[in-house]
Each structure stands twice: as C-alpha cells, then as structure tokens.
Amino acid sequence: MARYILKRALILIITMWIVVTATFFLMQILPGTPYNNPKLTQSAIDQLNATYGLDKPVLVQYWDYLINLLHGDLGTSFQYQNQSVSTLIGQRLPISAQLGFQALVVGVLLGLWFGAVSARNQNKKLDGFLGVISTLGISTPSFILAIVLLFVFGYQLDWLPISGWGDSFSQTILPTLALAVTPMAITTRFVRSEMIEVLHSDYIQLARAKGIGEDQVIQKHAYRNSMIPILTLIGPLTAGLLTGSTLVENIFSIPGIGQQFVSSIPTKDYPVIMGTTIVYALMLMVMILITDILTAIVDPRVRLQ
Amino acid sequence: MQTPILEVKNLEVSFATYAGTIQAIRGVDFQLFEGETLAIVGESGSGKSVTTKTLLGLNAANATVKKGSQILLGNTNLADYKEKDWDQIRGKKIAMVFQDPMTSLDPTMTIGKQIAEPMEKHLGKKAKEAREAALALMKDVGIPDAEEHIDDYPHQWSGGMRQRAVIAIALAAEPDILIADEPTTALDVTIQAQILNILKAQQKKRKMAVIFITHDLGVVADVADRVAVMYAGKIVEKGTVNEIFYNPKHPYTWGLLSSMPTTSTALGSLHAIPGTPPDLLYPPKGDAFANRNAYALKIDHEKQPPFFQVSPTHEAATWLLDKRAPKVVPPEEIQKRQAYWQEHFVKEG
Ligand SMILES: Nc1ncnc2c1ncn2[C@@H]1O[C@H](COP(=O)(O)OP(=O)(O)OP(=O)(O)O)[C@@H](O)[C@H]1O
Ligand SMILES: [Mg+2]
Numbered sequence: 001m002a003r004y005i006l007k008r009a010l011i012l013i014i015t016m017w018i019v020v021t022a023t024f025f026l027m028q029i030l031p032g033t034p035y036n037n038p039k040l041t042q043s044a045i046d047q048l049n050a051t052y053g054l055d056k057p058v059l060v061q062y063w064d065y066l067i068n069l070l071h072g073d074l075g076t077s078f079q080y081q082n083q084s085v086s087t088l089i090g091q092r093l094p095i096s097a098q099l100g101f102q103a104l105v106v107g108v109l110l111g112l113w114f115g116a117v118s119a120r121n122q123n124k125k126l127d128g129f130l131g132v133i134s135t136l137g138i139s140t141p142s143f144i145l146a147i148v149l150l151f152v153f154g155y156q157l158d159w160l161p162i163s164g165w166g167d168s169f170s171q172t173i174l175p176t177l178a179l180a181v182t183p184m185a186i187t188t189r190f191v192r193s194e195m196i197e198v199l200h201s202d203y204i205q206l207a208r209a210k211g212i213g214e215d216q217v218i219q220k221h222a223y224r225n226s227m228i229p230i231l232t233l234i235g236p237l238t239a240g241l242l243t244g245s246t247l248v249e250n251i252f253s254i255p256g257i258g259q260q261f262v263s264s265i266p267t268k269d270y271p272v273i274m275g276t277t278i279v280y281a282l283m284l285m286v287m288i289l290i291t292d293i294l295t296a297i298v299d300p301r302v303r304l305q
Numbered sequence: 306m307q308t309p310i311l312e313v314k315n316l317e318v319s320f321a322t323y324a325g326t327i328q329a330i331r332g333v334d335f336q337l338f339e340g341e342t343l344a345i346v347g348e349s350g351s352g353k354s355v356t357t358k359t360l361l362g363l364n365a366a367n368a369t370v371k372k373g374s375q376i377l378l379g380n381t382n383l384a385d386y387k388e389k390d391w392d393q394i395r396g397k398k399i400a401m402v403f404q405d406p407m408t409s410l411d412p413t414m415t416i417g418k419q420i421a422e423p424m425e426k427h428l429g430k431k432a433k434e435a436r437e438a439a440l441a442l443m444k445d446v447g448i449p450d451a452e453e454h455i456d457d458y459p460h461q462w463s464g465g466m467r468q469r470a471v472i473a474i475a476l477a478a479e480p481d482i483l484i485a486d487e488p489t490t491a492l493d494v495t496i497q498a499q500i501l502n503i504l505k506a507q508q509k510k511r512k513m514a515v516i517f518i519t520h521d522l523g524v525v526a527d528v529a530d531r532v533a534v535m536y537a538g539k540i541v542e543k544g545t546v547n548e549i550f551y552n553p554k555h556p557y558t559w560g561l562l563s564s565m566p567t568t569s570t571a572l573g574s575l576h577a578i579p580g581t582p583p584d585l586l587y588p589p590k591g592d593a594f595a596n597r598n599a600y601a602l603k604i605d606h607e608k609q610p611p612f613f614q615v616s617p618t619h620e621a622a623t624w625l626l627d628k629r630a631p632k633v634v635p636p637e638e639i640q641k642r643q644a645y646w647q648e649h650f651v652k653e654g
Contacts, residue, residue: 202408209361209403210423210474211395214388220422224413300458301412 008292012285019281020069020274024062027270034078034268052078065274074278075271079264085275089257093279095165096249096256100241102172103179108237110180111187112230118188119195119226120218130188137185143247146178150251163253175252179244183237190233194226201225228299235288242280309336310514311360311378311399311482317371318352318359325586329355329368331538337482342508342515344525344546346561347535350582353518356535357484360516361399362391397427400480402504404487406467410459417443417455420473427478442473446503465496469503476507483508486518501528522565526550526646531618534558537582537593544619551643553635554613554621556598563638592624600625600633 035045049055053064068075074085118130153174154162161171198204199222207221208214246258253259257276264272296302318330330352337343345353358364360376360383376383378398386394400423403409411419420442421435430438436455443451446469459467468488475483485504489497505528508515517528525532526546533543534557542555553559560578580597583589592598595605602624604610613626625633 202403202405203411205363206401206403206409206471206474207411207422209363209395209401210426211392211397211478212422212426213392216426221411221414225411228413299413301460 004296005289005293008289012289015285016278016281020066020278021062023274023277024065025058027274028058030268030270032268034270036267052076069278074275077264077269077272079267079269079272085271088260088272089275089279092255092257092260095254096245096258097283099172099175099179099249099254099256100238100245102176103241103245104183104234104237106176107180107183108187108234110184112191112227114184114188115191116195116218116223116226118192119199122196127192130192134185134188137181138189140181142178142182142244143251145181146175146248146251149174149178165252165254165256171252175248175254178248178251179241182240182244186237186240187230187233190230191226194229195222198222198226224298228295231291231295231298234291235284238287239284242284307338310339311337312375313356313360314375314377316356316359316374316376316384318355318364318374319369319371320365321367321369327585328588329538329585330359331585331588333535333538333540335533335540335543337514337516339481339514340508340512341530342517342528344517344519344529344532345535346519346522346525346532348561348578348582349520350585351535352538353535354486357401357486357516357518360482360484361395361401362386362388363395363401392426396423396475396478396480398480399482399484400475400478402468402472402475402483402485402488405491406464406471407491409471410467412459415456415458416462416470420470420477423474423478439473439477442476443470446470446473446476446507447499448473464492465499468492468496468500472500472503472507476511479511480513482514482516484516484518487520488517489524490520497524504528522561534561537588538585539593539622541594541623542621544615544621548616548619550646552615552619553639554615554619554626555594555623556600556625557594558621559635559639560597562642563636565642592622602630 033045035048040048046055053061056064065075072086074089077083077085077088080088114130114134118127121127150162153159160174161168162174164171203225204217204221207217212220242258245256246262248254249256249258250262257279260272261276263269264276313333313335316330316333317328320327320329333352333356335343345356347353355364355368359368359370362383364370370384374384378394383394410416417436417439420439421430421432424430424435424438425432428435428438440451440455443455448454448466448469454462459470462470472488483504488504489500492500501524504515504517507513515528517524519525529546531543531545532549533540534549534555535541536557542549542553542558544552549558550562553562557578564577578597583593583596589595589606590609591607592601592605592610595601598605604624608624610622610624610627612620612622614620615626624630
C-alpha cells in the first residue's frame, strides 16, 4: 500500500510538471499583453516588464517559475497589485472547495438513490420519470440551470438569496443545486445500469435463493457490487465541477477561484491563470488518487501494486 | 408407498416476451420422496431449470405460474406464494446449487460470511456462532485448511473449491430438499467426480431429497434413484433409474440414451437426436417430439399422448404404449448399450 501510494505520488509530480510546462508555454502564445491601459508609455511598460521579469528570455522565465513553484511561490498578480497569487488563491480556494464539495455530495447521493430506485423499478413509470430527469440534467449546462434557479427561486419566489457568500448558509443553496444537477444525472444513469447488471448476476440469484429477503439482497450484495465502478466516476465528476464552477461562481457573485480565473483571462494576468490551472490540476489528480485507493479498499479483487 | 415430501401437479409456466408468450413449462407432474435423488434430464431448453427455479420462486420477472398449478410442500401450495412468503422456503426448506461456481459467489464478501448468512437468517445464529458453524461446514464439504481460508474472497479460489463453497451455502440452513442444477457442468472431469461424491455424502448424512439436473446420463446412472425425462416443457417419461436405462419406452428417451457417450469405442460414435425442439411460442398440437420421431404414428401429430403406466413406478407419454399401436422395439444402439451398462454400472435393486 505504501509503495503504491509512493508510486502514484511520483506519477502525480510528473503529471503536474507536464501541466505546468504546457500552461507556461501556452501563456506565451496567448495574444495581447497585460497592459491595456493606452496611457502607459513604452518606458513605463519596459519598467513593468523588468519588475515582473517579463523581459528575460522565455526559458529563463520558465526556469524561474519552476524554482519559485518548488518554494510554493506562484508569483504576484498583475491585476491585484502586490498580492501574491498564493494568497489570492488561498483566500478563495476554501470557498470554491466548499461549493464543489457540497455539490458533489448532494449530486452523488441523489444519483445513488435515484439510480437504485430506477433499477429496482426497471421499465416502470418511476424509472421512466427518473430517466427523463437525468437526461435533462445531463444535457443542461450548469450555468443555464444557475440562471433558471436564480430567476425562479431567487427573483420570482424570493425564497433564497441570489448572490454572495459567507453571510448565511442559504446563500450556498442555489449555486450548490445548480452544480449538483450534472453529477446527479450522470450518477443516476451510471448507478441504474450498473445495478441492473448486478441484479441479473448469478451471485444475486444465489443470494436470493438464501431466503434473506430482497432488502438484504440489495443492501448486502447489490449495492457494494454496483458501487465499485461508480467510484471511478468521481474523478470525471470533479473535473466537470471545476469547469462548471467558473461560470456558476460568476453568476452568483461568489468570490471563489473560478470567478477569479475567469476575470484573470481577459486581463492576461499570467501568474493567476497559471496558478489556478495548477491548483485545478492538482485537485483533480488528488481526487483520482483518492478514488483509486478507495476502490482498492472496497474491492478485494483489486491489488494495489 | 411413502408420502412424497414434495408434489408438483400440472405445473405450467409461461414467459411474456416481445415476440409473444413462451409456454416454457406445459403441465409437469412429479413427486419427490424423502432421501431420494430424482434426476431431471433433457436437451437444452426443455425446461429443467425453469421447473426447479419455480420451486423456489426464482423465475425471471416476466414469468407467470398458471393458476391451477400446484407445488405441494406439506400442506402449503407454493404456487400461490407471494414474494415475501418465499423467504420461509428458500434456503430453509429448499436450497439450490447453481451451475457456474465462477459467477455464483459475491466477489465482495468473504466466503465465510456468505456461508454464515443463511444460518443467521434461518437458524437464528448470532454472528460468532454462525462463523463457527460455517467453519465446520467448510470442513464438512472438504475445503482444506478452512480456518485459514474462511476470510478469503471468492477470486482467491479455484472453481472446484468455489463449488464446494456454493454447496456449503446451500446446506447452511439445513434444507430438506436440495436442487442441483448442472452442478458439475462447468468443472474439469476430475473435479466433477469429487463434487458428486461430496453431494452424495451430504445427502446421505442429512437424509435430504435431491433434484439433480444434468445432461450427462453417466452422472444420472451414478447418482439417481429415479429419473424424469423432459422434452419441450413436459415430462415424457419417468421411472427408476433401472427402468429408464434398461426398459425405456419413449422414443425421446431412446434418442437420449443413444446419444450417451461411453468409454467403449466398440459402441461407435454419438448419435445426436436429429432435428430441433419445437418453438414454444407456438407449441405443437400433438406430441411435441413427433416431427423428430422416426417411430411417430399419425396420431402423434394430432393428439398429445397421455401417460401410460408401465409399472407402478414407471410411466411414459407415448402413443406407442397404446394397445392399438404397432409393436416397436428400441433401436439396436440401445440394446448394445444396455449390455455394456450391465457390465459397467453395478446397480443394486
Ligand atoms: N426469462 C425468460 N424469458 C423468456 N423465455 C425464457 C426465460 N427463461 C427461460 N425461458 C425459456 O424457457 C425454456 C426452458 O428454459 P430452461 O432454462 O428451463 O431450459 P433447460 O432445460 O434448463 O436448458 P439447459 O439445459 O440449457 O439449461 C427455454 O425455451 C427458454 O428459452
Ligand atoms: Mg438449465
């Protein structure tokens, strides 16, 4: 187990290096410059370039960036002057993480429930209804849903606050729901098909032949076996949430990293763009690592090596 | 004669499909007596599995047991059972050993727990007691070093060992009736013999009645007291094992017996029965075997034959047994085989 985790950590570091390198050089070909104030003179620009090290050769800049990164230094934001990127991200990450976590938990739990209900009622009305819900959920982008929720529950019905973060838990409800629908829909479908397959397996037939009752058959045999493949979903769902959250945070004016990421792109705030990308990649990789370890724990057939 | 512990009367089971209604079981009658082994033989699709699954209420969701069918276990008619009633029967009164040990065990639960489960449910054992009992049972079915392996998962075991575990699960709640649906088909020949011996030993020890489904007539000769021959959803002949092997009456039984491989090369090659069974979406009017039957009479195509009693224990549904039918003797192939069996199967009684 320890060796496995070590090996995976090594792979993680190499992947992160590739991500850093790729983003760094992509930044170089991003059109435009961080200076969009027409009043800036050329000498002022030269001076700014010198301060931020943008006048050095690209490879030197890259090297500096890597070295700083190893020290946990992600550079300084252009946009928010004198703010280090790590501080900026450090302030905003907990907000995004909370939102993402809430959405993942709500989405996956609802999906597990709906999927299992669907499978047990295969081809009945309830199954059909949940099928429609999940198809809608998969095909509607979360930002559209965010706008609809905001309009209906925030504006028309005036039940829930429509923006902000940190004042009350109720502020988190609409953005969480908007983000939770896609993972809910994907999990529902996945659980349904897994569960149907498991319910037709020989070992479920044998479990039924024991006379322990259908509820026990489902709880002790069907759930665990359909759960294992579902763990592999957590990685892709997280990736979806990361991208979904950028727009949803903007719509609900939530001061998370998604919102900051979006605003950093038109202003060419290279250090913020890079820092955020690295954090996203890291979060995704860690999620995948966690699910792989979880899979190995619940599935006795998986040997970690 | 003793009273049967299980009596099936006029069992009819159909399946609703998009193509129409499949009449899989079309009036099956048989009795099962205490401590005996009844073998059910017949080609693929003849309804052996459906018949026995019906005894446990384990048919697919699209199955219907026709009203008027009777499955009498003591004073109760299982054919009237609702889903929740079955749990009193499954495992406790009637248990089942399935065909494929590679897929029959839950891959995510330890073998010990899987064996203990029916004990906890039906015998009211606490987890610790059930574990002890499961361990004893594992030893009983010949699992070596059971103490070390009780917490293994199925994937760590070979097919033969897994089938022992499946047998242990079936025996766990001490059933009166054990159904074994082709329990050795998926195994190597050497392992097959071991599994058969375990089943025979357990049956003797526990005085269980066994329904044994197989394609292998060699296995039938080895394990069975009585035999029921099934074809296209009906039993066409039943009798003691000697009656079926040495005095078979139904041409379908003749066909099965001549398709039986023997170790003697002198008997020549296998004689598979030509033709295919009828489509059970549209079951034929007369004897379902008529169009494959070299001895078919005109009436076979028009009217289903009733059972003709050959001896108190032997009956066959073929018009050849009618007084008016011409005298027909079984094919030469069968007679040759009978001489061979006489030498090789030592059967008392
Ligand atoms: N769920 C189902 N839906 C439709 N038809 C079914 C279903 N289950 C069984 N049948 C049909 O019932 C008939 C009897 O099947 P059964 O499985 O009992 O055959 P069998 O004698 O056990 O054959 P085998 O030797 O191959 O195991 C077959 O024609 C089969 O197609
Ligand atoms: Mg079968």
